Amino acid sequence: MPEAHEQNAVVMDVLASVAEGYAKGGYFVVVDGIIGPWFLQPFKAVAAPLHYVVLRPPLDVAILRCQERGGDTLTDPEPITALHQQFSSLEQLERHVLPTDGQARHETLGMVIEAVGSGKFRLVV
Structure with a gap:
């Protein structure tokens, strides 16, 4: 829903940060969820293969x-x-x-x- 966009954006930022932390620790990370192209930007900033x-x-x-x-x-x-x-x-x-x-x-x-x-x-x- 449009009114949830801001909250969802925060969730994606947090997920990307956590995924990056695990990846830096040497883990293979899978984020399983509804991640539309409109929420990919935080993940693109992760310093790991995406x-x-x-x-x-x-x-x-x-x-x-x-x-x-x-x-x-x-x-x-x-x-x-x-x-x-x-x-x-x-x-x-x-x-x-x-x-x-x-x-x-x-x-x-x-x-x-x-x-x-x-x-x-x-x-x-």
Whole structure:
């Protein structure tokens, strides 16, 4: 939501700083979350190789997965649809998309590991 942008920007700054701290300590860091291109700038400042992988399930699958998580998570189809639309065309970053239609979790994980290992999803800063 637009009113949450400032809070989300602070969260991304903190995540990038923490990721950089771990990377400087010699750790391989994976930040798993909803990080749109509009929030990549803090990560681009990290002094470590940066890979950007966007998992893109079909909308119906995204809604179902969110609803199945339960608890205090996002379940309303309207904001899920809006997020899905924001990630549906990433222009120059479209090459960072992995479609996940019909895949089991372990298959998606294997694709992410392969993508990062190949350097194909390296973000040039």
